Structure formats: structure tokens, C-alpha cells
Amino acid sequence: MKLLVIEDDATTGAYIARGLREEGQAVDLVDNGRDGLVQATAGAYDVLIVDRMLPEIDGMTLVKTLRGAGNRTPVLFLTSLGSVDDRIAGLNAGGDDYLVKPFAFGELSARVAALARRPQALEQDTKLTAGDLTMDLVTRQVMRAGRKIDLLPREFALLEHLLRRKGRVQTRTMLLESVWDISFDPKTNVVETHISRLRAKIDKPFPTELIQTMRGAGYRIEG
Structure with missing residues (x-):
């Protein structure tokens, strides 16, 4: 499975990438929204893990741009914004799942695996x-x-x-x-x-x- 992590916090990004690589996943890590958008557009990924509050381009705008361009790669929003309104906004922006910080790595891994199992249904x-x-x-x-x-x-x-x-x-x-x-x-x-x-x-x-x-x-x- 090939994953893209877009996370501006260096410690969190490294933690996620290390854990996923230990599970045998191929992981690219980007620390800002602009580079993340370029990488997500150019690469063939199974799942994107996107922080909502990113420099350059925020996570919501990034995902909306991808969806507007027809990119249906499943997106897991990872953020400290955890209210019901925040989660609804993330899903309405084109996100497929939403995990609030702080999080358990096991749950993140399980959610990523679940999203990777259903990309074709999302495309249809x-x-x-x-x-x-x-x-x-x-x-x-x-x-x-x-x-x-x-x-x-x-x-x-x-x-x-x-x-x-x-x-x-x-x-x-x-x-x-x-x-x-x-x-x-x-x-x-x-x-x-x-x-x-x-x-x-x-x-x-x-x-x-x-x-x-x-x-x-x-x-x-x-x-």
C-alpha cells in the first residue's frame, strides 16, 4: 500500500510515517499543503492522510482542489479540530474519514486499511x-x-x-x-x-x- 502523509508537525509526521513503514507500507511525507497537493496529484496513492491546519494551502482547500480535479483517492483528515461542525465540514469538503488528535496509532492504521479496501466504490x-x-x-x-x-x-x-x-x-x-x-x-x-x-x-x-x-x-x- 502506498500512502501520502501531509502533516506540518515534524514529530507527528515522523511518528506516523515510521509506524506505517514498520507495518510494511510505502510512505511519502510532506510538511505543507502546496507540496502535498503537487505530490497527491502526481503520485498514485492508495490513501492520503491530511492534517487540516497546514501552511501554504490548508487541508480543506487541498482536498477540495483534488476532488474538483476528479481525484478520488480516499482521504483521512487528521486534526485537533474535533467538534461535530468541524467533522461535518471535513467530510463535506471531500474527506472520507476524520480522526482527532491525540489519536492511537492502532486506530489510525485500522482506518487507513479500511479506506484502502474501498477506493473503487468511491470512484463509482x-x-x-x-x-x-x-x-x-x-x-x-x-x-x-x-x-x-x-x-x-x-x-x-x-x-x-x-x-x-x-x-x-x-x-x-x-x-x-x-x-x-x-x-x-x-x-x-x-x-x-x-x-x-x-x-x-x-x-x-x-x-x-x-x-x-x-x-x-x-x-x-x-x-
């Missing part, structure tokens, strides 16, 4: 559809019947979750865990509020409703 899933609705995960653009629909980051994440599970009922708990990273019921109406906002944008202006409420169960999208 750059566009999601339901009826006349399309979502482009590279350009972050949503269209329905030829009309562009502007979504806020969490609306986009919610719609992506439903589209990836088209035809399957998603409970409130599933949505809280996937979209908001909340593993308990906080007695909030955040799911219902965002479903309502999504419907106002992707359903109400059109003759056919895609988002269905399954009474007592949850929500699903058809098409």
Missing part, C-alpha cells in the same frame, strides 16, 4: 440520483429537472445520506448518528427541521415528492 459513487434529481459529489452541485438547488452543508449531508440508501427507511436515530454524529437522543427536532427544509427545496417546487415519511419509522427517498 461520484453522482447520486433519484428520479430527476442528481447530486454531484465532486462539484457539490444538486440539480432537479435542470434547475440548480442550493443546499446548506447539513442539508447536503442529509440528502446524500438518503440518496446513498435510496428506497430504505432511515430512522431518526440513524440520521442523527450519520449526519450530526450524535449517538444518543438529545430530544431535539433537528432532523424534522432539516427534512422540512429539504422538502421545501427539492420537493415543493416540483410535481412529484421524493422524500417520504414512513409514519412511526422514519424517512426514505424514492426514485
